[in-house]
Amino acid sequence: MQAITYPIGDSLYLNITNRCTNKCSFCIRNKAKLFNCQHQLWLEKEPTAQEVIEAIGDPNKYDQIVFCGYGEPLIRLEAVKKIAKQLKTRFKIRNSKLEIRLDTNGQANLFWGRNIVPELKGLIDFISISLNTDNPNLYAKICQPHFGQSGYPAIIAFIKECQKYIPKVEVSIVGLSQIDKEACQKIAEQLGIGFRVRPYYEDKYVR
Template structure:
C-alpha cells in the first residue's frame, strides 16, 4: 500500500500526486518505487483532503508539514488549499508553530493559466521552488518540461509572485553537472528569495 504521509526528520511529507509537468531524468520516481527504501510512494489513487488530514493526525508533532510526493503538488491545488485551511484552523486552536510548506517545480501558474499565489496567501507559510538551472536551455535539458520553452520564465515569474504573497520563499537547485550554482544563487539573490543547493540522492535509493 502506498504512503500518503511519511516522516523525514522532524517534518511530515504529504504524497498527493504522481502527476508532473516535467520529465526530469534525475527524478527519484525513475530510480525507485520506494523513498529511502521504506515508503512506497507510487499512488494507485490520489488522496482526498480528508484522507490526508486523517493521515497527518496531530500536526503539532512536526516542525513542518510539506506538500510533496512523486509528482508536482500544485496540480492538486484545491486539495492543498483545503488541507492547509484545516491545518491552519487546528494551528490557531492548538497555538502550534508548525510550518506548512509546498515543494514545487514552480509551474503552478503555467499549469492553471492564472496566478495561484494569491489563493495560497494565509494558507502556506513557505514555498520551496526547484529553479534547477541558470537559464532556459539548461532547464529544458535537465528537466524536460512538458510545456517546453515557457517553463523557465514561468518559474522566475512564480518566484516573483510567491514573494508578494508568502512569507518564506526559497529557490533550490539539485547539485548536477551543468548547473551553474553560483549563477543560480545570483538569480535567487536578485529575486530576493532564499537559495539552497540540494544533493543528488541517487545512491540512497533502491533500484
C-alpha cells in the same frame, strides 16, 4: 501500502500526486518506487484531502508539514488549499514553530492558465521552488517541461508572485555537476530570496 505521509526529521511530508508537468532527468520517480528503501511513494490512487488530514494526525508533533511527494502538488490545487486550510483552522496549534511548506516546480500558473498564487495566501507559510538551472535552454534539456521553452520564464514570474503573498520563499537546485550552482545562487540573491542545494540521492533508492 502506499505512503500518503512520511516523516523526515522534524517534518512530515505529504504525498498527494505522482503527476507532474516535468520529466526531470534526475527525478526519483524514474529510479524507484520506494523512497529511502522505506516509503512506497508511488500512488496507485491519489488520496482525498480528508484521507491526507487523517494520515497527518496531530500536526503539533512536527515543525514543518510539507507538500512534496513524487509529483507536483499544485496539480492538486484544490486539495492543497483544503488540507492547508484545515491545518490552519481545525487544529489548536501549540507548536509555535510549525509551518506549512510547499515544494513546487513553479509551473502552476502555466498549468492552470491563471495566477493561482494569491489563492495560497494565509495557507502556505513557506514555498520552495525548484529553479534547477540558471537558463531556459538547460532547464528545457534536463527538466523537459511539458510547456517547452516557456517553462523557465514562467518559473521566474511565479517566484516574483510568491514574494507578494507568501512569507518565506526559496529556490532550490539539485547538486549535479552540469548545474551552475553559483549562477543559480546569484539569481536567488538578486531576487532577495533563500537558496538551497538538494542532494542527489540516487544511491539510496531501490526499485
